[in-house]
Amino acid sequence: MTARSARLWHGLTAVVAIAALVLQLVLVLQGGRVLDETEQPGLAVRLGRLVSYFTIQSNVLVAVVTVQLARDPLRDGSLWRVLRLAAVVGITVTGVVHFVLLRPLLDLDGADWLADKLLHMVVPVLAVVGWAVFGPRPRIGWREIGWALCWPLAWTVWTLVVGALTGWYPYPFLDPREEHGPAGVAVAVAGITVFFLLLFALARYVDRQARPTPRR
Template sequence: MTPARARSVHLVVAAVAWFALVFQLVLVFTGEAVLVETDPPGLAARIYRYFAYFTIQSNILVAVTSTMLAREPARDGTRFRVARLAALVGITVTGLVHFFLLRPLLDLEGSNWVVDKLLHMVVPALAVVAWALVGPRPRADLRVAAYALVWPIVWTIWTLVVGQVDGWVPYPFLDPAEDGWGAVGIACAGITILFLLLFALYTWLDAKLRPAPR
């Protein structure tokens, strides 16, 4: 695929991701709540919780890196490589965890349903397909993967520590009040393994697939 076509593909991904992020932020400002059905928190707490979700952070990474690629489809550099690989793995985990763990717990309607599908299904699918079609590749190696892994590790530690302070965690499987720390530990171990497998998979595919864009 040519750089011109790659630019168009990345532009579509960026536009959808930014739209979904702004859409969800508007719902936050208007007092909509997804996982909090009663007694929603104040605006400041809602904004913090918005940015605390791994879903939001992974979508932001996709939106930012896709915007950069829409301007320069062959963009490179160590920092960009780390951010791009983190975005791909993070958004893949977002889609998988939502489908298998969170989707059965949610009963959404209207705008909440629409934005939920955009953030958890549409953007993940678009981001992975765009990478498969237009890259940029090659960009990943073990060093890049190691740096990219820092983000989810820091996010997990921050989430668990802050959760003990204010009693709120973004996802029920990280709440020790539900089934205890043993269940939280199992969930963290399982997700960590998923991250490691995905980092290894994307790094391997990055080397095996045809370089892109041409």
């Protein structure tokens, strides 16, 4: 794949991710729903909850790295490799968990429906296809995996602590009241952690086995 093709794809992904994030932010500012929330807390609380969603954080990471890749599709660097890997695996988990666990719980329409589909389906597909086809690779080693894993682990611990203190959880599978107590939450967290590890291992395998790309 050529660098020009890579720039175009990464640029498209960045535009869609940024547009989806802006749309969701506008909806929250206007009092729109986020996932399955039904209450209307104050603006500061709504904004705090918005940035607490793994969905939002993974889409932000995708936007950041694809903007950089649109400028330089051969971008490299120690920190950048970690961010790129975290973005790809994080947005994959976002898409899969939404499709399997959250989609059946939602009943959205209009702009809320559009934001939901962009953040949970369109951006994940664009990001994963972009990484698989355009890379850049090779970029993934065990060191990058170790550092990239720190983000979802830290997010999980922070979310559970805040939830225990405030009673609010961004996703129902992390809420002991929804998952038949702490044991149910532990099972859900363990399952998602294993899924993360499998995705990291798969990403490393593809990164090492596939042809280096893009070409200059």
